Amino acid sequence: MAKAKATSFFCKECGYESAKWNGQCPACKAWNSFVEAPTVKEEKGAGRVSLGTRSPGQLPVPKTLSEIETGEESRYSTGFSELDNVLGGGIVPASLILVGGDPGIGKSTLLLQVCRNLSADGRGVLYISGEESLRQIKLRAQRVGEFTENLGFLAETNLDTISEILKERWPQVAVIDSIQTVYREDVESAPGSVSQVRESTNVLLQLAKGLGITIFIVGHVTKEGAVAGPRMLEHMVDTVLYFEGDKSASYRVLRGVKNRFGSTNEIGVFEMCSEGLVQVPNPSEYMISGHESGSSGSVITCAVEGSRPMLLEVQALVCRTNFGMPRRTAAGTDYNRVNLLMAVLEKRVGLKLSECDAYVNIAGGLRLSEPSLDLGIALAISSSYRDIPVSDRTLVFGEVGLSGEVRAVRQAQQRVNEAVKMGFDTCILPRGNLRGLENRGDIRLVGVSNVAEAIRALAGDEK
DSSP: OOOOOEEEEEETTTOOEESSOOSBOTTTOOBSOEEEEEEOOOOTTTTOOOSSOOOTTOOOOOOOGGGOOOOSOSOBOOSOHHHHHHHTSSBOTTOEEEEEEOTTSSHHHHHHHHHHHHHHTTOOEEEEESSSOHHHHHHHHTTTOOOOTTEEEEEOOBHHHHHHHHHHHOOSEEEEEOTTTOBOTTSOSOTTSHHHHHHHHHHHHHHHHHHTOEEEEEEOBOTTSSBSSOTHHHHHSSEEEEEESOTTSSEEEEEEEEETTSOSSOEEEEEEETTEEEEOSOHHHHHTTTOOTTOTTEEEEEEEETTEEEEEEEEEEEEEOSSSSOOEEEESSOHHHHHHHHHHIIIIIOOOGGGEEEEEEETTSOOOOOGGGHHHHHHHHHHHHHTOOOOTTEEEOOEEOTTSBEEOOSOHHHHHHHHHHTTOOEEEEEGGGTTTOOOOSSSEEEEESBHHHHHHHHTTOOO
């Protein structure tokens, strides 16, 4: 193979290539995103995998949708209904799936359990690790459960060797753990560099589409939480999944940020146990299990992730400041949104919050920015400021505007149904959502037009 040593500069955000360094990327306008990486000129056709079988000189013929056969089985289950829901109904054959997350969050554990489920279902699976030896994989696999002979393990980082093994064994599913450890010999840069990650992902993409193999790729993340390597890595794959959650907590949230075969609004909730990750079918009960009744500054609200309503506890602590400038802290929600809501409470309701420190927290470690949390945050701050507890059987949701009005939110019926299922007897919601809302009589619905009216409703003064 003919090689020509050269260096180029690549944009980490969009993958734009330039012969010289630029302070700002001409394509995506990102600043200081160019990195230097060696490039290699290859012979024509080298390192490529054919997407179809055809004789030399014969061009592929375009087909209409009616001529394309999808097969009887367009998707198959991973064995986890939570993961299937995030993927849009299961695994699509010949797809390339990127799984990212913080170190130790549970990416390898989840994929190892998925491999176990698929192999137990009679599918050929190959787990390739570049970070662990075979003995280390076995030690980790022993706590997960029993494995069948349909699952093979390989400790390898050379992508050329991996490609040959995939062509020879031709499994239905393969896992690459991780893409930052895999390297190509014809790319003269260290594993994990921009060139290696880009070229390795391109080869895996060709293998997935050409051989019909579903490939899961584990990707490391940067300090900012993005997948390490060029941003174009996310554009090359079919699906991007992120594992979120506090490593000190037992729960994990799997969120889809890109999905060519389904919605990107769905999430899956898991709990980390001694035997691996366990699904949490009812996250509402899990998130409010530690709620303490009778304490001020605590309000139960409802957020919707995709098609799933989830009850959450919003906590607020307001106290007099000892300094000239009050301190504000927000955990799990937007800090600027909390400042905005406090300004609305001071201007429209008359609470002297400019003299107080305020701490707002979404219990459980979740991070959400849905507008329907506004009313819950505002009432939690008001409850802590007045030191008046809110009933633990009352649910609150609604968006708050700058004039103090409470605006309607989407999927109000699903939120009310979730409150009924969890045994709540009162729901304070925007008045605009009352129209067309089905009330089965199991819960009292209180519609409010502004924040002041919502505070009076909590006090039992419905005017």
